[in-house]
Structure formats: structure tokens, C-alpha cells
Amino acid sequence: MKNLKWWQKTSVYQIYPKSFMDTTGSGTGDIVGITSKLDYLKKLGIGAIWLTPIYPSPQVDNGYDISDYTAIDPAYGTMADFDKLIAEGNKRNIRVVMDLVYNHSSDKHKWFIESKSSRTNPKADWYIWRDAKADGTPPTNWRGIFGGSAWQWCEERQQYYLHTFAVEQPDLNWENPEVRQALFDAANFWLDKGVGGFRIDAITYIKKPKIFVDGEPDGKDGMVAIHTMTANTDGILDFLHEFKRKVFDGHDIFTVGEANGVAAEDLNKWVGADGVFSMLFEFSHVNLSIKDGEIWCRRTDWKLTELKQAIANSQAATKNNGWYPIFFENHDKPRSINHFMPKGADSVKAAKAMATILLTLRGTPFIFEGQELGFTNIAWDSIEKYDDIQSHGQYEIALNEGFSKDKALEFVHFFSRDNARTPMQWSADENAGFTTGQSWLPIHDDYKICNAAVEDADKNSVLNYFRRLDDLRQHSETLLSGDYEELLKDDEKIFAFIRATENKKVYVLVNFTLDEVKFPAEILSQAKFIFGSYDKNKIGVLQPLEAVIYEEAIK
Ligand code: NOJ
Numbered sequence: 001m002k003n004l005k006w007w008q009k010t011s012v013y014q015i016y017p018k019s020f021m022d023t024t025g026s027g028t029g030d031i032v033g034i035t036s037k038l039d040y041l042k043k044l045g046i047g048a049i050w051l052t053p054i055y056p057s058p059q060v061d062n063g064y065d066i067s068d069y070t071a072i073d074p075a076y077g078t079m080a081d082f083d084k085l086i087a088e089g090n091k092r093n094i095r096v097v098m099d100l101v102y103n104h105s106s107d108k109h110k111w112f113i114e115s116k117s118s119r120t121n122p123k124a125d126w127y128i129w130r131d132a133k134a135d136g137t138p139p140t141n142w143r144g145i146f147g148g149s150a151w152q153w154c155e156e157r158q159q160y161y162l163h164t165f166a167v168e169q170p171d172l173n174w175e176n177p178e179v180r181q182a183l184f185d186a187a188n189f190w191l192d193k194g195v196g197g198f199r200i201d202a203i204t205y206i207k208k209p210k211i212f213v214d215g216e217p218d219g220k221d222g223m224v225a226i227h228t229m230t231a232n233t234d235g236i237l238d239f240l241h242e243f244k245r246k247v248f249d250g251h252d253i254f255t256v257g258e259a260n261g262v263a264a265e266d267l268n269k270w271v272g273a274d275g276v277f278s279m280l281f282e283f284s285h286v287n288l289s290i291k292d293g294e295i296w297c298r299r300t301d302w303k304l305t306e307l308k309q310a311i312a313n314s315q316a317a318t319k320n321n322g323w324y325p326i327f328f329e330n331h332d333k334p335r336s337i338n339h340f341m342p343k344g345a346d347s348v349k350a351a352k353a354m355a356t357i358l359l360t361l362r363g364t365p366f367i368f369e370g371q372e373l374g375f376t377n378i379a380w381d382s383i384e385k386y387d388d389i390q391s392h393g394q395y396e397i398a399l400n401e402g403f404s405k406d407k408a409l410e411f412v413h414f415f416s417r418d419n420a421r422t423p424m425q426w427s428a429d430e431n432a433g434f435t436t437g438q439s440w441l442p443i444h445d446d447y448k449i450c451n452a453a454v455e456d457a458d459k460n461s462v463l464n465y466f467r468r469l470d471d472l473r474q475h476s477e478t479l480l481s482g483d484y485e486e487l488l489k490d491d492e493k494i495f496a497f498i499r500a501t502e503n504k505k506v507y508v509l510v511n512f513t514l515d516e517v518k519f520p521a522e523i524l525s526q527a528k529f530i531f532g533s534y535d536k537n538k539i540g541v542l543q544p545l546e547a548v549i550y551e552e553a554i555k
């Protein structure tokens with residue numbers, strides 16, 4: 001296939017280790033559990049697994065609060081288990097991709113414990129420390145991403161420290177070259193172990209502005225979202241190029257940065273030949289329901305044409321610069337069936353419809369665990385049942401903004417990150433075959449019908465649809481590398497596009513409604529039907545949530 005790299009020809013599977021497979025009865029998943037499922041992933045056509053953090057962590061933010069960057073949390077197993085995972089993955093051509101969380105560490109990291117102990121210790125400026133305002137209040141009115149002030153008072157130093165996320169996640173000071181080197185050394189440690197790449201967390205926040213000032217309040221709490229004050233500060237790319245030179249260069253790996261808010265016109269500075277990363281997760285298409293990307297109670301409606309436009313923009317932006325990581329789900333987002341499909345949609349049909357787009361756009365598809373089985377959101381009846389720290393913060397924000405408790409819980413139902421974090425459903429056995437103990441998070445109550453064992457045996461299941469479609473994609477030069485062209489651009493019911501190479505066109509049409517919809521059959525030219533989500537398809541008509549793929553040879 002036309003000079004494509006290994007990671008451009010495969011699908012990546014995102015694993016949330018805590019919820020994937022427990023082999024010890026502890027109620028949380030572990031590394032041995034991941035290794036035991038490699039054959040399942042191989043059958044799905046997966047060439048790389050991205051693990052959300054498995055380092056030692058107090059788990060305030062489920063591992064995104066790291067207390068040691070070069071070790072394994074005993075809850076997940078040992079370094080020997082990890083080495084075995086790499087080795088077993090290599091046997092199957094599945095590479096392991098680690099999550100680097102370098103904007104912040106845990107407040108239990110030894111670096112922070114030293115840093116907070118005095119204003120003069122050797123690590124005194126490894127984090128972002130500032131004096132209080134004259135009246136004792138925080139240095140600025142910035143609101144952290146999980147709600148509340150982004151500053152926390154520290155008695156020992158009589159100063160505040162900055163935390164873009166939770167109080168327990170103090171931001172590292174990238175201006176200090178020793179900090180940068182320590183982080184680069186940790187990444188090189190994992191490269192020496194043979195990892196296949198990195199997903200780099202919250203990377204747009206690492207560079208802070210020179211002067212910290214209050215922002216115009218954007219909510220009733222008198223605060224302003226920190227994102228608008230610190231994200232993508234000038235000079236950030238200098239740090240990142242150093243990162244690339246000292247870590248990524250010379251390795252056959254891929255890197256994907258989590259980069260909220262990078263504008264399409266700046267993309268060439270971030271990815272591709274002159275950029276830093278192989279790919280960049282940007283969020284315009286998954287943030288349509290909250291236009292500012294942050295405050296859940298500001299949920300808004302969106303139109304299909306907006307979703308199509310967001311995707312078309314990303315496809316255009318990555319046509320010549322870098323490569324697109326295609327995703328509709330991850331551990332921070334609602335399940336895509338609930339997120340993008342109409343209320344009342346049949347979950348099997350809806351999952352197939354979303355899978356069709358995921359696996360036919362130009363880029364590397366990222367499948368999030370459970371997506372290949374058609375997982376849907378949960379809706380627990382009280383905020384106390386939710387584990388996710390952001391759900392609690394956003395619930396409070398909604399109450400502050402004047403919403404009732406019921407309404408605040410409704411926002412949580414839709415957006416909670418726990419929607420994505422319920423354990424994998426391997427079988428109809430007790431606890432869905434995930435654990436023999438007490439699961440750390442309740443298992444979705446649909447597990448008896450929605451699970452890997454049942455779906456493996458059913459040729460019409462979502463799982464088998466994913467397998468067949470992934471296979472089709474990986475054997476199609478046109479689906480792997482062809483250009484993206486919009487089709488029926490202004491249509492509010494059908495998501496349609498063409499993928500084109502010199503000698504072939506592939507047409508993809510997906511009905512996003514619960515009704516039959518007509519489309520002008522002539523747009524398909526001479527193309528022949530090759531794949532679809534219904535047993536029988538109709539000319540010029542798409543059945544409810546139907547997805548079809550047509551192919552045409554170009555003479
Ligand atoms: C983004 C991660 O995906 C999310 O889960 C985490 O809470 C924040 N970054 C903070 O690390």
C-alpha cells in the first residue's frame with residue numbers, strides 16, 4: 001500500500017485497563033488480563049493498543065494522576081507482566097502504546113512532595129507556584145477543568161500552586177530544563193522496553209503565559225475557564241520540538257497528541273514533516289453538544305451538517321499535513337450511539353452505522369473498548385453513584401448555574417465519563433466475565449445480551465460487523481489512502497462521502513435517522529454494492545440507520 005507506515009494501515013484499540021479484564025478477583029482489570037485478550041484483538045484487526053495510564057497512582061483521576069513515571073501500579077501487576085505483554089503483542093504484530101501525562105503529576109509524586117516542602121529546596125520550581133493576591137485570594141480567577149479554582153493553597157510554602165485539572169494534579173513547570181529532561185528520560189525508558197508509541201495527554205497546557213492575569217468571568221462563580229487563559233501559549237512548539245528530538249526521533253513509533261483547540265490552519269506546525277506528532281486528537285466533532293467544550297450544563301443541539309463539516313475540515317486539514325486519528329469515543333466521552341444517534345435508535349443498527357464511518361474515513365481508526373460490541377451509556381439515579389471526578393465537578397457547576405438537582409443529573413447522564421468506563425462485557429456469566437470479585441464500577445445491565453461471547457457467535461452482531469469492515473478497510477488501497485470527497489453535503493439526514501484513488505471510488509452512505517430516506521441513486525454512478533448493515537439494500541433508499549458501501553472501478 002502506497003508508502004503508508006504500519007500505524008496508518010491498522011486500527012488502534014484503546015484499552016481502559018481498570019475496566020478491561022480482571023484475572024485476580026480484585027475487581028479492577030490488570031495487565032495479565034490484557035495479554036489474555038490479545039487474540040480477541042487480533043481477530044478484530046488491531047495493530048496497536050493504547051493503554052490509558054498504568055503507572056503508580058492514587059487514582060484520584062483514574063491514573064491520570066501519576067506518582068511514578070517509570071513503574072507499574074501494583075494494582076495492574078508487575079513490570080514482568082508488562083514485558084510479557086510487549087512480547088506477546090510482538091508475536092501477534094500488536095504494539096503497545098503508552099499514555100504520557102506530562103502537564104501534571106500526582107500531588108503524591110516525590111517531586112511534588114519535595115517541591116512543596118519549602119521555597120528553597122532543589123525542586124522548589126518544578127511546579128507552578130505563586131503568591132496570593134494582597135487579600136489572600138488565589139493569584140487569578142481561573143477555573144480548573146474539573147470545576148473550582150485552578151489554584152490550591154499550600155500551608156508549608158504559604159503559596160498557591162496551579163492545577164489545570166484536579167487539586168491532586170499539580171502542573172509541572174516545563175520552563176525548568178531539569179523537569180523537561182526528567183520527563184524525556186521517562187519516555188525513553190518506555191521506548192527502551194519496545195513500546196510502539198505514545199498518546200500524549202493534555203499537551204496544549206504545558207506552556208503557561210509569562211504574566212498571569214484575571215480573565216473576564218464566564219460563569220456565575222466569577223471565574224473564567226483556564227483553557228481560554230493558558231492553552232496553546234506561544235512558545236509551546238519549542239518545548240515540543242525538543243521533546244521530538246530527544247525522544248521520538250529515530251524510532252518506528254507513532255505519537256498522537258491530545259490537543260484541544262489547535263486550529264486547522266496551525267496543524268502543519270503540530271503534525272507531519274515539519275510538525276512534532278504523527279497525529280493530533282482534535283475535538284471539534286465530539287464537542288458539538290457543548291460548544292465551549294467544557295461546561296456540561298451548556299449543552300446544545302447540533303445538526304448533522306455540523307458534524308459532517310467538522311469531519312470534512314479535519315479530513316481536508318490532514319490531506320497533506322500529518323494524518324487523522326479517527327475517533328468517536330474515548331474514556332472521556334459518552335458512548336457514540338447516545339452521542340450521535342437519535343433517541344430511541346436500535347443500538348445494533350446505530351453501532352453499525354457509526355462503525356461504518358469510523359472505518360471508512362481517511363486516517364487511523366481508534367476503537368474504544370466496548371465500542372466494537374455496541375456499548376451504550378448508563379444512567380445511574382444519584383450523583384453519589386458516579387466515580388468520575390469531572391461528573392461531580394460538573395454537577396456542582398450546574399447547581400451553581402441555577403439548575404435543579406434532577407436537571408444537573410441529566411447532564412451527568414449524558415456527559416459522564418463513567419459512561420465509557422463501565423467494565424468490558426466478555427460473556428453472559430456473572431459480572432459479565434470481567435471479574436470474579438466486586439467490580440470497581442457497576443457493570444451495564446445489558447451485559448447478558450451485549451457481550452463478546454454472544455456476539456462472537458452471531459454473524460449479524462456488531463462485533464462481527466466491525467471484524468468484516470476492518471478487514472475490508474485493511475485490504476482496500478482506496479479506503480486506506482484515497483482522498484475524501486463530500487457527498488450530499490447539505491443533507492441533514494444522510495452522512496455520505498466518496499473515497500477516491502486513481503482507479504477506484506468507494507461511496508459510503510449512512511442514514512442518521514429512524515426513517516427510510518430517499519437519495520438520488522444517480523450519485524452512485526456505476527458503482528456496485530459491496531457492504532452494508534442490512535441483509536437487503538434498496539436502490540435509492542436508505543432504511544432506518546442503514547449504512548451502505550458501494551465501489552466503482554475508474555477506467
Ligand atoms: C485528558 C484525559 O483524557 C482525561 O481522562 C484526564 O482526566 C485529563 N486529561 C487530565 O489528565
